[in-house]
């Protein structure tokens with residue numbers, strides 16, 4: 001369960017989120033809204049990348065501002081720009097790094113890395129330099145490196161921007177099969193169309209919060225008038 005209690009945030013004195021209160025309990029929640037409306041700022045609060053100026057964000061009962069380390073273990077954050085997330089020289093090493101805090105042996109980590117990379121179509125690239133992957137392949141690697149740690153909550157900020165149709169479908173199927181709570185910021189309205197709930201952010205406020213059909217209809221109407 002995630003809560004936002006009267007949360008506001010501004011950059012350099014310019015308000016970006018304005019008194020947002022939400023309780024997020026559904027398994028798959030989409031966040032949509034115009035460019036610059038505050039979606040990424042809201043998402044980043046879920047693992048303390050951005051802290052509220054006023055108000056409180058909690059994840060599974062923990063105040064994010066006071067429990068950064070634990071919250072970052074519980075919340076896997078997938079950036080829209082995978083270069084922000086890929087650290088190690090090779091594809092395999094990047095996944096193995098994600099597993100360093102687990103109790104798995106070296107062999108088990110290697111096996112798990114091979115399994116997850118094969119699942120995401122990167123099995124032929126295990127020992128390739130990560131920075132030579134295509135943009136979409138990097139996005140899949142970033143996703144794999146988060147999923148392999150089995151976080152309790154996954155937050156993904158525009159996860160499909162670099163993916164072709166086949167890999168966007170792979171991502172959709174993967175997300176549909178996860179037990180973890182999933183919060184996805186997206187401009188791909190089809191992607192969030194079968195989620196449990198969609199929230200529309202407009203100028204730092206919650207403008208609609210409903211079933212996908214109702215919220216997306218509201219958003220489409222708002223964007224065309």
Ligand SMILES: Nc1ncnc2c1ncn2[C@@H]1O[C@H](COP(=O)(O)OP(=O)(O)OP(=O)(O)O)[C@@H](O)[C@H]1O
Nearest residue numbers: 011012016033034035036037038039040041042185
């Ligand atoms: N680190 C920062 N410093 C200063 N301003 C920022 C920073 N991050 C975001 N902003 C500003 O805050 C506003 C909201 O940005 P945010 O990234 O949350 O919007 P968004 O809804 O995710 O937009 P988009 O759909 O374009 O990704 C924008 O005007 C942006 O320029």
